Amino acid sequence: MCHCLAMSVSGKRIIGMPTLLLYEAEGCTALIQTRDGSIYRGIIMEVQDNWNLNMKNVTMKTKYSNEIIPFEMLFIRGAQISFIVLPEMFKHSPMFQRVIDFKNDRPCYSKRGSSLYFLDMLAYS
Structure with missing residues (x-):
C-alpha cells in the first residue's frame, strides 16, 4: 500500500494528500465549516474524490443564531466546504x-x- x-x-x-487524509478520516468525528459560515460536527461515513461527504449524528450551528440543529444523516457538497477540523x-x-x-x-x-x-x-x- x-x-x-x-x-x-x-x-x-x-x-492528492488532503483527499487521502480525508479518506483516512472515514468513521471519525470531524468539524466542517461551509462557505455560508455554518458549522457541522458529526461522524464522516463516506468521502468522495471531490470532497462530497456523507455524515451521521450531525449537529449544525448556523452563522446567525446559536441554535443547534441535530441531523441523523447529512450530505455536504465538497464545493461548499471551506474548512475541516480532523482529530489530532x-x-x-x-x-x-x-x-x-x-x-x-x-x-x-x-x-x-x-x-x-x-x-x-x-x-x-
Whole structure:
C-alpha cells in the first residue's frame, strides 16, 4: 500500500494528500465549516474524490443564531466546504512520513520495472 500512496506525493496520481487524509478520516468525528459560515460536527461515513461527504449524528450551528440543529444523516457538497477540523491523531499519520521520504529523494514506491509497479498501474487503469 505504501507504493500507491507515495505516487500521489510525487504528483503521478490525480488524488492528492488532503483527499487521502480525508479518506483516512472515514468513521471519525470531524468539524466542517461551509462557505455560508455554518458549522457541522458529526461522524464522516463516506468521502468522495471531490470532497462530497456523507455524515451521521450531525449537529449544525448556523452563522446567525446559536441554535443547534441535530441531523441523523447529512450530505455536504465538497464545493461548499471551506474548512475541516480532523482529530489530532491524524497529524501522526504514516502518509506524512512518505512526504518526508519523497522530499529527501527516498520515495518508497517501486521502480518502473518491478511487478508491484505493474500491478499498481493495472489497479488504477
